Amino acid sequence: MKYVLISIAVLMALCSCNTNSNESEMSTEALIISYQERTAHTVYLTKNHLHQPVICWSEEDTITGQKFLHYSISHDHGVSFIKNKDVPLPGEVKLHPEGMPKIAFRHNGEVYVFYEVSTTSEFNRFAGEIHYIVSKNEGNDWSPPHRVHQDSSQHKAWSFLDVTLLSDGEIGVCWLDTSLSGKGRSLKFARTDSEGNFTNEIIVDSLACECCRTAIYCDALGTIGIVYRDIINDSIRDISVSFSTDMGKSFSKPVCFSGDNWNINGCPHNGPDVTVNSNGIYSVWFTGAMEKGLYYAELDKKGGQTSKRKISDSGTHIQMCLLNNEQRVMVYNEMKKVNEIYHSQLYAQIQPAGKIIALTPGNSDATLPSVTDLTDGFGVVWIEKGKVLYKSVKVM
Incomplete structure (x- = not known):
């Protein structure tokens, strides 16, 4: 099985996707969990x-x-x-x-x-x-x-x-x-x-x-x-x-x-x-x-x-x-129009504060998220272009 890491540049884009994101939340790089040929x-x-x-x-x-x-x-x-x-x-x-x-x-x-x-x-x-x-x-x-x-x-x-x-x-x-x-x-x-x-x-x-x-x-x-x-x-x-x-x-x-x-x-x-x-x-x-x-x-x-x-x-x-x-x-995906093309961007929202975190960039095609708690935050998986991706997010 092969793992693929999202680059630091992409991670920086994630952090800047939504002005409601808070610096106290930190995302790790995303891993491709599924097999490349399937x-x-x-x-x-x-x-x-x-x-x-x-x-x-x-x-x-x-x-x-x-x-x-x-x-x-x-x-x-x-x-x-x-x-x-x-x-x-x-x-x-x-x-x-x-x-x-x-x-x-x-x-x-x-x-x-x-x-x-x-x-x-x-x-x-x-x-x-x-x-x-x-x-x-x-x-x-x-x-x-x-x-x-x-x-x-x-x-x-x-x-x-x-x-x-x-x-x-x-x-x-x-x-x-x-x-x-x-x-x-x-x-x-x-x-x-x-x-x-x-x-x-x-x-x-x-x-x-x-x-x-x-x-x-x-x-x-x-x-x-x-x-x-x-x-x-x-x-x-x-x-x-x-x-x-x-x-x-x-x-x-x-x-x-x-x-x-x-x-x-x-x-x-x-x-x-x-x-x-x-x-x-x-x-x-x-x-x-x-x-x-x-x-x-x-x-x-x-x-x-x-x-x-x-x-x-x-x-x-x-x-x-x-x-x-x-x-x-709570995690969910929203349809976004970027350069006349529709994409599906993944978000997390934290209650009761209402903080919003963009988990993927605006031009992603992420959908079907699932989430669970971790020791210091949460983990989320989703499907994007036929692959399963996972990342963890720290919440202070």
Whole structure:
């Protein structure tokens, strides 16, 4: 694998891209993580059970069309990602950003990789299942694929999974299941049992938006929260949250908190993200309502909105994380016109101060960012011109 460093001149350009950037934030040089001879499709940044940063990304060979999945763990607090682990993928795997392959680590170090696969159906072009495989020896060997969901009926669709480590060390997942009414789809949750199998799936919401990514978290007290795009009053596609205080045995009635009133007869294919601390819940999302843009909201423990602000008028693909100092970082990309050519520039915004950091220059084509906290700041990955790039940013 080859690494490419962004030059000092480019880094200087990054610092001058936005007048709201603060000198107390310092970016490292960007590294190309993916393989040079392949095209990257998705990238996911998370942490393992030891709180080490992990990058998981998918690629496709430009000549053979073969698909690959890799992950790499940083053993130096996000400074570098050196040793890649290869994950076997079936030919029918789906590689799309809203339902990307994801990785999670159980309390005992077992590695779980989740991905979507297409299934044959002459009635439903979206038909597919969510599979997972497990490694019990640090990614050297993998189990046969298993389904996350119990149902395996033909012509149905299961997709848009998110995953989190629960407070008891088990893994919790949520996903969009089959439609129960002919419109939208149900939202479900399941968790691993003591043997590491997913059991006792339950319905969180019987009617959710059918093709937007979901977001799940578990706080230090064991409360599980799921944030997702809901369907309200037939055609309103706003953001809701539902809670479980019994480790996933039951979930509360969903609370719609975004208040956008986005009336659209279709799926935006753009889901929310969420993080949490002892003070509250923090969520980001996109809306195409009258006040179109990216938004950030703070919620109380019951899902009530305590504050809301617009992050960007033209941004997309927003993701967020919580820093060690309790600040919230959100990353997103915005379309920019430079010399009559449109580009996609990557930004980070830090709340509650509202500081904005330009992560890439104005003529970049960066998109699909993912972010996690580091000891003294945050790490961010993205896709640019078919490659996965990573950089760390110190926040004082």
